[in-house]
Amino acid sequence: MDLVASCREKLSYFRIKELKDVLSQLSLSKQGKKQDLVERILGALSEEQVSKIWVNKKSPAVRKEEVAKLVAKLVDDTYRKMQVSGTTDLASKGQCTSDSSNVKSKGEIDDPSHLDIKVRCPCGSPLKTETLIKCDDPRCEVWQHIDCVIIPEKPMEEKPPNPDPFYCEICRLSRADPFLHTIGHLLYPVKLSITNIPNDGTNPVQSVERTFQLTRADKESLTKQEYDVQAWCMLLNDKVPFRMHWPQYADLQVNGVSVRAIDRPGSQQLGANGRDDGPIITSCTKDGFNKITLTGCDPRVFCFGVRLIKRQTVQQASQASFNLCL
Numbered sequence: 001m002d003l004v005a006s007c008r009e010k011l012s013y014f015r016i017k018e019l020k021d022v023l024s025q026l027s028l029s030k031q032g033k034k035q036d037l038v039e040r041i042l043g044a045l046s047e048e049q050v051s052k053i054w055v056n057k058k059s060p061a062v063r064k065e066e067v068a069k070l071v072a073k074l075v076d077d078t079y080r081k082m083q084v085s086g087t088t089d090l091a092s093k094g095q096c097t098s099d100s101s102n103v104k105s106k107g108e109i110d111d112p113s114h115l116d117i118k119v120r121c122p123c124g125s126p127l128k129t130e131t132l133i134k135c136d137d138p139r140c141e142v143w144q145h146i147d148c149v150i151i152p153e154k155p156m157e158e159k160p161p162n163p164d165p166f167y168c169e170i171c172r173l174s175r176a177d178p179f180l181h182t183i184g185h186l187l188y189p190v191k192l193s194i195t196n197i198p199n200d201g202t203n204p205v206q207s208v209e210r211t212f213q214l215t216r217a218d219k220e221s222l223t224k225q226e227y228d229v230q231a232w233c234m235l236l237n238d239k240v241p242f243r244m245h246w247p248q249y250a251d252l253q254v255n256g257v258s259v260r261a262i263d264r265p266g267s268q269q270l271g272a273n274g275r276d277d278g279p280i281i282t283s284c285t286k287d288g289f290n291k292i293t294l295t296g297c298d299p300r301v302f303c304f305g306v307r308l309i310k311r312q313t314v315q316q317a318s319q320a321s322f323n324l325c326l
């Protein structure tokens with residue numbers, strides 16, 4: 001396929017907006033119908049007009065075919081951006097055969113800064129960075145920083161591949177125990193941070209300290225037997241996604257009162273049946289602000305949160321997990 005034909009094909013996917021973008025970058029007129037705009041861009045590949053503008057303005061040494069190359073590149077870049085943002089449905093048309101090295105893997109986007117997306121990451125930063133991954137739960141679809149959530153189990157290991165499907169911690173949590181329904185998040189997932197790396201090669205100390213608030217409405221709900229406040233913790237990028245997982249030697253305190261987070265010797269990595277539980281901390285909470293701290297001694301990376309839960313009957317739970325599978 002020659003340059004003009006391949007550009008024509010790409011331009012057929014452009015909307016007026018992209019066509020005008022390209023034209024304005026070429027300092028050409030943006031007037032006319034869609035077909036006029038397409039023809040004007042294609043004309044720029046061969047015509048004297050653009051060569052004149054560019055050759056005079058920029059550098060007289062720029063040759064005509066280089067101008068054509070630049071125009072083609074501009075078309076190509078715009079096309080790729082549309083492809084990545086899902087503006088074109090190229091995959092279904094089977095047309096992204098060439099240059100697959102430039103097509104990012106599922107969930108990653110090139111330039112998310114202009115897109116209307118929601119970033120909620122356990123690092124706490126809402127910044128739309130270059131490398132984001134989207135939660136595959138259709139009712140969630142939050143984006144997270146890949147480097148914050150896809151991490152090797154041991155610090156020196158290579159970064160594992162992106163899980164497919166990928167779920168954020170909140171969606172993982174909601175699938176971890178079908179008998180507990182999340183009413184609200186009192187403390188959104190936060191990452192534990194390493195506070196001390198011992199020289200003797202033993203496990204680093206990591207901790208987090210936060211406050212969460214119980215409103216009057218929350219307190220009202222908590223008078224009912226089936227409502228509770230639960231602290232939870234998960235290993236980021238756990239190979240078993242739907243389970244809780246506390247760090248070794250977990251020490252949990254709510255308003256200065258120690259709460260037993262794990263029911264196992266501190267040195268053991270996981271509880272019975274290969275999973276941990278989330279302790280109910282309702283009795284340690286009070287109206288208004290509550291302080292919660294978690295310290296552990298573990299090289300792996302965890303995130304931690306507090307939620308208001310409602311216990312479900314077997315019937316409700318099976319209905320809920322049925323809904324999750326839809």
Ligand SMILES: [Zn+2]
Binds near residue numbers: 125144
């Ligand atoms: Zn992050």
Ligand SMILES: [Zn+2]
Binds near residue numbers: 136142168169
């Ligand atoms: Zn999610």
